[in-house]
Amino acid sequence: MKTMIIDTIILYLGAALVVIGAVYDVIAGIGMLRLPNFYTRLHAATIGAVGGAALPLVGVGLIALVSDQLGPYRVSAAVLCFLAAIAILLSAPTGSHILGKAAYRAGAADKEPCIADMGEEE
Numbered sequence: 001m002k003t004m005i006i007d008t009i010i011l012y013l014g015a016a017l018v019v020i021g022a023v024y025d026v027i028a029g030i031g032m033l034r035l036p037n038f039y040t041r042l043h044a045a046t047i048g049a050v051g052g053a054a055l056p057l058v059g060v061g062l063i064a065l066v067s068d069q070l071g072p073y074r075v076s077a078a079v080l081c082f083l084a085a086i087a088i089l090l091s092a093p094t095g096s097h098i099l100g101k102a103a104y105r106a107g108a109a110d111k112e113p114c115i116a117d118m119g120e121e122e
Contacts, residue, residue, distance in 0.1 A: 002112070005107030008113050009064040010062050010063075010065065010066045011042075011062075011063060011066050013057075013059075013061030013062055014059040014060065014061070014063035015059065015063065015068075016059070017056060017058055017062065018055075018056045018059040018060065020051075020055055021051060021052050021053070021054075021058075021059065022049060022052070022056070023055035023056035024050075024051030024052040024055065025048055025051075025052035025107075026050060027044075027047070027048075027051075028044050028045065028048025028049075028052055029048065030047075031043075031044030031047070032044050032045060032048075035108055036070055037109065038100075038103060038108070038110070039091060039100060039109060042096055042099060042100050042103075043096075044060050046093060046096040047077050048090050049088060049092040049096075050088065050093070053085075054085040054088045054089050054092075055085075056080070057081045057088070058081065058082065058084040058085050060081050060115060061077075061078040061079075061080075061081030061082045061085070062078070062095050064077040065078045066080040070104035071101070
């Protein structure tokens with residue numbers, strides 16, 4: 001009885017992480033459309049990659065741990081999900097930083113924000 005309650009809690013926690021990841025993806029998509037310049041859009045893309053990909057992978061890993069449908073493969077499926085989430089958590093911010101630095105050095109993006117972007121009047 002006690003393990004059934006814990007399995008149910010883990011299942012709902014995994015489902016909540018998947019839903020939160022979907023919300024992160026929606027917010028990142030809106031940010032990509034509405035934000036004014038390259039660097040802020042790059043930030044939105046990174047949040048979409050980290051929150052929208054890593055959180056659902058952790059959630060699916062938790063769901064796989066308590067799922068009876070996967071049988072003996074549930075632990076390996078969960079471990080693969082957790083490893084993929086760790087890889088995303090390590091590579092997405094690093095790739096975003098390198099992309100921003102390359103755009104800054106190449107002059108492909110504005111180096112300084114304009115005054116209108118900062119909300120100040122001249």
